[in-house]
Amino acid sequence: MRALSEVPHRSVAGRRSSDIVIKVLAWIAASLGIALMGWVIVVCVQRGIAAWNWDFFTQLPTPVGEPGGGIANALVGTLIMTALATALGVPAGFFAGVYLAEFGKNSRFAHGMRMVTNVMMGIPSIIVGLFSYMLLVPTLGTFSGWAGALALAVIMLPVMARTTEDILNLVPNEMRESALAVGAPRWRATLGVVVKAARAGLLTGAILAVVRVSGETAPLLFTALNSAYWTIDPGQPYANLTVTIYQYANSPFPDWQEKAWGASLLIIVLVLGANITVRLIAQRGKQ
Amino acid sequence: MREPTTEVSTAEPQSQATVVPPRIEVDDVTQAGQERHSDLEVKMSVRNLDFWYGKSQALFDNSIDYYQNRVTAIIGPSGCGKSTHIRCLNRIYELYRDHKASGEIVLDGNNVLGSGVDVLDVRRRVGMIFQKPSPFPMTVFENIAYGLKLFYKLNRSELRDRVEDALRRAALWDEVKDKLNEPGTGLSGGQQQRLCIARTIATEPEVVLMDEPCSAIDPIATGKIEDLIEELKHQYTILIVTHNMQQAARVSEYTAFFFQGYIVEFGETTKLFSNPDQKQTEDYITGRFG
Numbered sequence: 001m002r003a004l005s006e007v008p009h010r011s012v013a014g015r016r017s018s019d020i021v022i023k024v025l026a027w028i029a030a031s032l033g034i035a036l037m038g039w040v041i042v043v044c045v046q047r048g049i050a051a052w053n054w055d056f057f058t059q060l061p062t063p064v065g066e067p068g069g070g071i072a073n074a075l076v077g078t079l080i081m082t083a084l085a086t087a088l089g090v091p092a093g094f095f096a097g098v099y100l101a102e103f104g105k106n107s108r109f110a111h112g113m114r115m116v117t118n119v120m121m122g123i124p125s126i127i128v129g130l131f132s133y134m135l136l137v138p139t140l141g142t143f144s145g146w147a148g149a150l151a152l153a154v155i156m157l158p159v160m161a162r163t164t165e166d167i168l169n170l171v172p173n174e175m176r177e178s179a180l181a182v183g184a185p186r187w188r189a190t191l192g193v194v195v196k197a198a199r200a201g202l203l204t205g206a207i208l209a210v211v212r213v214s215g216e217t218a219p220l221l222f223t224a225l226n227s228a229y230w231t232i233d234p235g236q237p238y239a240n241l242t243v244t245i246y247q248y249a250n251s252p253f254p255d256w257q258e259k260a261w262g263a264s265l266l267i268i269v270l271v272l273g274a275n276i277t278v279r280l281i282a283q284r285g286k287q
Numbered sequence: 288m289r290e291p292t293t294e295v296s297t298a299e300p301q302s303q304a305t306v307v308p309p310r311i312e313v314d315d316v317t318q319a320g321q322e323r324h325s326d327l328e329v330k331m332s333v334r335n336l337d338f339w340y341g342k343s344q345a346l347f348d349n350s351i352d353y354y355q356n357r358v359t360a361i362i363g364p365s366g367c368g369k370s371t372h373i374r375c376l377n378r379i380y381e382l383y384r385d386h387k388a389s390g391e392i393v394l395d396g397n398n399v400l401g402s403g404v405d406v407l408d409v410r411r412r413v414g415m416i417f418q419k420p421s422p423f424p425m426t427v428f429e430n431i432a433y434g435l436k437l438f439y440k441l442n443r444s445e446l447r448d449r450v451e452d453a454l455r456r457a458a459l460w461d462e463v464k465d466k467l468n469e470p471g472t473g474l475s476g477g478q479q480q481r482l483c484i485a486r487t488i489a490t491e492p493e494v495v496l497m498d499e500p501c502s503a504i505d506p507i508a509t510g511k512i513e514d515l516i517e518e519l520k521h522q523y524t525i526l527i528v529t530h531n532m533q534q535a536a537r538v539s540e541y542t543a544f545f546f547q548g549y550i551v552e553f554g555e556t557t558k559l560f561s562n563p564d565q566k567q568t569e570d571y572i573t574g575r576f577g
Contacts, residue, residue, distance in 0.1 A: 105384065174421040177379055181415040182434040182486060183407045192433075213305040 044265045051262025061228050061244075067255055071263055073230050077145070077239035081224060082214055084149035084234060089156030089213075090206050096157070097164020102190050114165075120158035128154045129219030137223065145234025148224025152213040159212055163205030168199045204278045211274045215267055217242035241267055324382050330355040330524040331376065331413075331469045331494055336390035337531075338380075338548075339417055345371045349390070353494070358516060358525045360535035360556065363545035364571065367527040370418075372545065373496045376526070377413040378406050379557065394494070411438055414492035418499040420479035421487075422471030427454075430471040430482055434490040449489060457485035458515055477508020484515065488523070495519065497527040513538050532572055536560050544568045 001103075055070045062069030077134050096113070104110025132151035137143060179189035195202065224238040225249060231239045241263050248260035331353040339345035346368045353359050355469060361369045371380075380386040392399040399409050411434075412576065423430050431450040441449065450467075454460040459481040462476065471482055480500060487495060497516075501509040516525060516538045531533050536540055536556060543553040544565070552559060552568045563569045570576055 172419075173382070174417050174419050174423070176382060177415075178417060178421040178483070179423065179433075180382060181377060181379055181410055181417075183411040183437050183490065184433075185407060188437070199424070206305050273555070 001281060002004065012226060026204055041268060044261060048260070048261035048263075049266030051258045052265070056259070059260075060230065064253065071241065071244055071259060071266075072242040072262065073227065073239040074241045075266065077227070077231050078214070078241040080234070081145050081149050081220075081238055081240055082152065082210060084145070085152030085213060086206075086210055088149065089153035089161050090209060092153070093157040093160025093209065094164050094194050094202070094206070096161035097168065098163065098195070099189065100165040101168035102186075102194065111172070117158040117161050118155075121162065124218075125151075125155055125216050126218035126221075129221065129223050132219065133222045136251075140235065142235075143223060143225035143237040145224055145236070145238030146230065148220045148238055148240065149234065151219035151223045152216060155213050155216060156209045159209045163209065167201035167205060168194060170201070200281055200284065203281050207274050207278050207281075211271050213270060214274075215242060217246050220247070235269060239273055319537055327357065328355040329353070330394070332393045333376075334391040335371075336372070336375060336388065336391070336392065338368070338389075339385075339387045340371075341375050341385040345548050346375075346388075349548075349550050351543055351550055351553055352525055353526060355524050356520055356522070357541055358520050358539040359529060359541040359543060360539035361526060361543050361545060362530075362532060362535050362571070363551075365497045365530075367545040368548040368559060369545050370498050371548075373415075373498060373526055373528055375400070376494070376496055377410050377415050379410070379415060381406070403465065407437075410521060411490055412492050413489070413494045413496060414487035415496040416480070416483055416487055416498065416500045420476055420483055420504050422474070422479050425471065426468050426473070427471050427482065428467040431486050431489050438490060453485040453489035454482075456488055456518070457481045458511060458518075459485055475508075477504045477511065480508065480512060481515070484512070484519075488519065492523065494524045494526070497525065499528050499530060502530065509534075532560070544571060546571070 046080070053075065055068055056072075057070055058072050059068070059070035060073055061071060078157065096117070100110055100114060100117075104113065129151045132147050132154065136147040136150060154180065175197055176189055176194055178185070179193040220240055220243050224240055224243070226243040227237045227239040231237070245260045245263045245267075248256040248263070251257065326528045329352045331477065333349055333351050333353075336346055336349040337344060349368075349372055363369050375388045376392055376399065378388075380388065388400060390400065394409070394412065397404065399413075423435070423558075424434060428450055431453050432446055433532065435446060435449055451460060451464075454463060459478060462478060463482075466473070471479065480503075501512055504512075511541060516527065519525060527535075527538060539556045541554065542556040542559045544551045544559065544563075544567070546567055552563055552565045554564075559568065560572055563572065
């Protein structure tokens with residue numbers, strides 16, 4: 001064996017330059033991503049802020065050609081439909097995740113379920129919309145908020161399940177063992193101690209699942225559709241922001257197009273607000 | 288991997304039939320112990336305990352008696368099965384699908400490993416302290432109250448009294464009496480470990496298993512826990528797994544030396560440390576290996 005001092009050295013200059021190249025590439029990629037996002041936000045603010053006024057948030061849409069009015073029904077519709085979807089999708093996803101992380105583990109059923117969950121996450125949302133359409137729209141005889149909420153819930157479920165599983169897996173086994181060692185039955189150890197230890201992460205996961213569906217349009221097109229009226233009862237076609245944006249942006253009326261921008265800005269603000277909430281929760285969880 | 292040079296290492300982990308017995312018959316030792324200490328009651332007795340992690344056997348034919356109100360130290364090199372052994376005594380290993388134990392662990396006449404046994408009750412009677420302090424994600428008060436609430440319907444003032452009593456007995460009350468409503472995770476490492484001890488003794492178990500309880504905390508906190516063990520043994524039967532032989536010598540009356548899944552020697556601590564019967568024990572306690 002040669003002594004290392006006799007072996008030709010690799011050039012330090014070469015290593016330095018490749019270090020710089022990688023750094024620059026990473027920097028460019030990151031800036032590009034941020035710049036594009038920034039651009040989207042700037043455009044939405046520029047064009048959407050003009051639509052924002054008291055009426056925009058409080059009034060119903062006006063008929064075509066008549067100026068004024070707002071999208072209050074779509075805002076309320078989106079909030080209610082998202083809440084319904086959350087009430088369905090988050091608990092179902094949570095318990096699926098608890099099963100995967102705590103009970104199923106390496107069983108064959110859990111492996112199968114994990115694969116199905118992964119596949120579900122990759123299914124285009126429009127197909128989930130078709131599924132919900134097929135299931136509910138012919139049965140109820142009408143487009144409805146229920147069908148929209150179901151489609152959104154199905155999109156949330158795998159996201160919530162996987163996040164829950166990942167986060168519960170971060171809880172050290174000592175925590176499970178300590179709870180069992182005190183004499184707690186498995187379900188109490190899981191819900192009272194393990195889930196509690198992971199609560200900040202789980203809440204974050206739930207909010208991110210909600211954010212994930214709040215901008216969905218495709219699955220609502222043939223489930224909730226849209227409505228120009230106040231819609232509180234989900235048994236009818238349901239007003240919502242994203243389909244409103246879709247329809248208004250496609251319309252030839254400048255007034256509607258402006259409102260589409262305004263509604264886009266509103267969704268961005270809602271999503272941003274949710275993300276900030278997540279940050280705050282995560283920070284508090286660390287303390 | 289280093290090739291061990293002792294007899295027991297030739298044992299085939301998977302075939303029980305070819306297992307080479309340890310050089311000492313443990314039953315002889317315990318019988319000898321009983322003769323000398325006929326006044327001592329056996330609280331827990333282990334007979335022919337084997338243990339498997341999946342297909343690899345970790346414990347071979349462990350048989351040992353643990354005496355009531357005495358501290359038994361379990362020593363031995365890393366990976367010799369000390370923790371595995373005590374994890375059988377409260378069946379905590381069952382959390383993992385592929386961990387299997389066979390044999391008998393008799394607690395007051397009942398086989399803990401038996402199929403009809405109420406595991407939750409076993410765990411109430413056989414408490415456990417872990418290597419890493421693991422306070423629950425709740426307040427100091429709730430940490431102690433957790434176990435009590437699992438088994439008893441106590442009213443508020445009774446609960447408060449019991450929490451205070453447990454914290455006092457764990458020598459932690461003075462340090463946390465103003466922090467009862469703060470999260471248990473906010474305490475220092477040593478305090479957290481005493482919190483875990485308080486949590487365990489709150490439900491008044493009969494046996495307390497300690498799995499290297501001092502390995503993650505500083506010497507001063509260790510001293511406090513050792514004093515505590517001295518106090519607690521009047522009420523409980525204590526088993527302590529430790530890597531620290533001085534600690535074993537300080538806190539225990541009996542010591543068991545484990546090696547490669549076998550109990551090589553068991554006897555009075557003073558005897559085992561000053562004049563061990565087995566050469567392996569002597570090699571270990573004099574630092575020749577391990």
